[in-house]
Amino acid sequence: MWLSLARNQLTVLPPEIVSLDELRELNMSDNLLTLLPNEISHLKKLKKLYLQKNKLPRLNHNIEGCVALLVLDVSVNERVSFPYEIKYLSQNELYCEANPLLQELPVSSEQEDEEAAARIVLKSLKDRTSRSRVLLKFHPELRKSLAATRKGAVCRESFLNTWLECVQFVSSRKVLGVKNNAGVIPLRVLLCSYRCFNVGTHNYYGVALP
Ligand SMILES: [Zn+2]
Structure with a gap:
């Protein structure tokens, strides 16, 4: 087809x-x-x-x-x-x-705004006991946007935008x-x-x- x-x-x-x-x-x-x-x-x-x-x-x-x-x-x-x-x-x-x-x-290049906040969340999510993990359960829209996480090509650290x-x-x-x-x-x-x-x-x- x-x-x-x-x-x-x-x-x-x-x-x-x-x-x-x-x-x-x-x-x-x-x-x-x-x-x-x-x-x-x-x-x-x-x-x-x-x-x-x-x-x-x-x-x-x-x-x-x-x-x-x-x-x-x-x-x-x-x-x-x-x-x-x-x-x-x-x-x-x-x-x-x-x-x-x-x-x-x-x-x-260009940098984007909400990034700093996103990275704090991403970092804290690595910690199993963090509050962000609990919060995420109640915020599917946030979960969805975090699913778009990428990794830096040099350091392999996570970031959102x-x-x-x-x-x-x-x-x-x-x-x-x-x-x-x-x-x-x-x-x-x-x-x-x-x-x-x-x-x-x-x-x-x-x-x-x-
Ligand atoms: Zn990096």
Whole structure:
């Protein structure tokens, strides 16, 4: 089963699509998508995903759920960065031509607000006897947001929102094992802090926001 909604003016992926669990090929090229829904991961049989000529600034990590993906095209979008999880997919072909992120030198980054509080909670949750654990039982919405916890690429400490979004330029052939020549691609990695960014033993670059 395949579906093409190419060359429309779509700004979002119609939500019904993610329930098409027999979908093998989805062509969303030449639209105005700025984001993929997290539920993209429901498409377990999807083999080909065409997203070229959209407005995507990033590919979310839920793409990891598309376990059958073989061909992914994100050419001609915004400054697309790829989630680290893309390493776990076995795609054969990857296309990301005309990615502005590869033409500039990324420099600095952004920090988010409620982060400090979130980290205190995350830290205290490691303690089995902590009050936060008890509180969490009564706050499913909080539990849900904490489930989105990520780990810093340098220190492996937990945090909730992106503190420092960096990219690591990797060879698509060597690291992702794709068969076509997609060259170097920017893999997104998250660092918890400038402290980790400044340790200097990594090859992560901060991304300047446009
Ligand atoms: Zn860190």
